[in-house]
Amino acid sequence: MANTYRPVRGTALLAGTVALLGALTACGGDSGTRTAPDGSTSTAATATSSTAPGTRTASPGTAVPDSPSATAVPSDTAGSASASSRTDGRCRSTELRASVGRVDPGAGQRNFPVVLTNTSSRTCTLYGYPGAAFTDASGKQLGPDPARDPASPRTVTLPPGQSAWAPLSFASPDTSGARTAAPATLLVTPPDERDALEVTWKAGEVPVGGNESEVSLGALTPGTGP
Numbered sequence: 001m002a003n004t005y006r007p008v009r010g011t012a013l014l015a016g017t018v019a020l021l022g023a024l025t026a027c028g029g030d031s032g033t034r035t036a037p038d039g040s041t042s043t044a045a046t047a048t049s050s051t052a053p054g055t056r057t058a059s060p061g062t063a064v065p066d067s068p069s070a071t072a073v074p075s076d077t078a079g080s081a082s083a084s085s086r087t088d089g090r091c092r093s094t095e096l097r098a099s100v101g102r103v104d105p106g107a108g109q110r111n112f113p114v115v116l117t118n119t120s121s122r123t124c125t126l127y128g129y130p131g132a133a134f135t136d137a138s139g140k141q142l143g144p145d146p147a148r149d150p151a152s153p154r155t156v157t158l159p160p161g162q163s164a165w166a167p168l169s170f171a172s173p174d175t176s177g178a179r180t181a182a183p184a185t186l187l188v189t190p191p192d193e194r195d196a197l198e199v200t201w202k203a204g205e206v207p208v209g210g211n212e213s214e215v216s217l218g219a220l221t222p223g224t225g226p
Contacts, residue, residue, distance in 0.1 A: 090127070090192055091158060095120035098188040098197035101165070101225045108172050112203065113165040113225030114188055114217070118158040126164050126220050128153045131189030131196065134181075134206055134215075142181045143208030146217040153219040165225050167218040170207050178207035191220070 101113035114132065118124060134142040146168065156164040173180045182205045187196040207213035 089122075089124055091116070091118060091120075091124035091190055093190055093193045093195035093197060095122075095124060096190055096197060098186075098199050100168075100186060100199050100201070100203070103203055104226060105172070108175050109169055110172050110203075112168045114168050114186075114199075115163050115165045115224050116158075116188070116190060116197075116220070117163040118160055121160055123157060123159045126156045126158060126191055128191040129217060129219050130166050130191060131187075132168065132215075132217050133187045133196075134183035134201065134208070135185045135187060136181070137184040139185075142183055143206070143213065143215065146215040149216050149218040151219040154221070156220050156222050162222075163224045164220040164222055166220045167226075168215065169218075170215040171212045173205050173207055176207060176212035178211060178213040179209040180205040181208045182206075 095118060097117045097119050099115045099117070101115055104111040104113075114130060116126065116130065129148050132146050136142055149167070149169075158164060171178065183201040186199045186201045188199060189196040207215065
């Protein structure tokens with residue numbers, strides 16, 4: 001906003017130069033936004049989180065499949081009018097228990113159901129893919145994050161005590177020739193959450209590098225497995 005002024009008139013003029021001071025007035029109120037040098041704005045916010053016993057902070061699960069340019073973030077970018085309603089009443093990490101079902105071998109594959117069970121007293125929902133990572137006894141991650149199988153996620157409604165599951169699969173290390181390691185723990189992160197649930201891994205070695213080393217993870221569906 002440009003500052004304007006008028007010459008000061010009076011009955012007497014002071015000799016010399018008269019310094020005119022303009023008051024700068026800021027346009028608009030402070031609504032919590034800040035303007036960056038490039039003209040963009042951001043809103044300051046304070047976030048708080050609490051980690052319940054048996055949970056760890058990890059890469060979040062996500063509510064939608066990854067696009068080629070997307071990163072794994074706990075946000076729903078499906079673009080439908082019901083996107084926000086899917087996160088209202090969603091299941092929180094503190095309301096869930098994670099487990100891994102029995103192996104279902106077949107055609108050189110090892111397949112496991114990764115199960116999330118509602119342990120709370122309320123009905124909540126899950127939508128999309130959980131996050132998952134194998135770790136050793138010191139907490140170091142073994143191998144990359146699992147790849148996501150292409151799918152059309154659906155909202156799963158979980159009354160108290162009910163479960164949803166996602167398929168975890170990889171080529172059998174006995175035949176794939178991949179470099180392997182024996183995890184101590186599988187970390188499972190519910191969609192849109194950051195606190196991971198720890199599951200003791202008892203199914204032996206998993207591929208962590210080399211040929212045929214990819215581990216894949218599917219979207220959540222109702223139940224405890226096939």
